[in-house]
Amino acid sequence: MIIDAHLHTSGREKSREVLQALDDAGVDIAFLLAPFLTDPYSLDDRNSLKAGNRYLSRLIEGHSDRLLGFAVVNPLHPQAAEDLEEAAGLPGIRGLKMVPTGWFPYDDCAHRVYEVAARFDLPVLFHSGIFIDGRSGRFCRPAFYEAIRDHPRLRATLAHLGWPWCDEANAVGLIDRINGVSPPDSQFRFDISFGPPPIYREEVFRKALDVIGPRSMQFGSDRFLPCSGAHIRGAIEEVSDLLDLLDVSSNDREAIMFRTAAEWMRLPLATSLEMA
Secondary structure, eight states: OOEEEEOOOSSOHHHHHHHHHHHHHSSSSEEOOOOOOOOTTOTTOHHHHHHHHHHHHHHHHHTTTEEEEEEOOOOSSSTTHHHHHHHHTTTTTEEEEEEOOOSOOOSHHHOOOOOOOOTTTTOOOOSSOOTTTSOOOTTTTTTGGGGGGGGGTEEEOOOOOGGTTTHHHHHHHHHHTTTTTGGGGGGEEEEEESSSOOHHHHHHHHHHHHHHHHHEEOOOOOOEOOOOOHHHHHHHHHHHHHHHHHHHHHHHHHIIIIHHHHHTTOOOHHHHHOOO
C-alpha cells in the first residue's frame, strides 16, 4: 500500500483524472491540498482560498475512500479562524494546510487557527524549511512549530524534513521520544517530500531514520495535479532507491510509505494494520 500524503491541486483537474493518475502511480490513498499556488488562487486573496476549499470538496465528492481534502487558510486574514470553521463543514475536508509566509507559527493569529483545527480534529500539514521560489524561509524554521504543543489535541506534520534545518526538525521530533511518547501518540510527523537536494539526501534520511524513526516519517510526492501517474511514480521510485541504499527493512518502508500517514489521519486501516 502507498499513501501520498502531500499532493497539490491546481483547480484544473477532474476527479476521474486524479484517480487515474493515482492508479497509474500505484497510490492507494492521497491527501489533496486545496489550490493556493495557481491562478486564480492565492494566499493573499481570502476569497480565492475559500473558493479553493469549496472546489476541493467538490473534487473529492464520492471518493472519500481514496481522497482526503486539506483546506487552506492564511492566518494573516482576520477571518481565517472562521474560514476554517466553514471549511471544516465541507464534505471531504479532513485536514489543513498552512504556509508560514508573513507570519510565524507562534504568532497569535496562528494560535487562533490552531484552536479551531484542534476543535474539529483537523491535522495540520505545514510547510517547513526554505522556499524554492525565493520567498523568505525565515518564518518556517522547525523549532518555531513547538508552539503546537500549546494545543495538545492538535497533530502536525512538518513537510520537507525542514530542509535546510533538518537537524532542528529531528530535535523537535526527538523531544517526544525522550519523554516516552510513542510515535503514534506524538503530535509531530515529518514528511519527506522534496526536501534536501540529492547530494544531502542520504545523510539527511539516515539521521532522520536514526533519530525520529520511520514511524514519524511519511511519504509525500509534492506533485502538482493534473499530472501523469508516471510523474507521481517518479517520486516514489526516488524514495525507494534511497531506502534501498540505506538498507531499510520492509517494516520500516511500510511505515514511511503508508503506516505513519494512516496513523496520523486515524484512518480505519491504521487500526487493522496495528492488529496484523
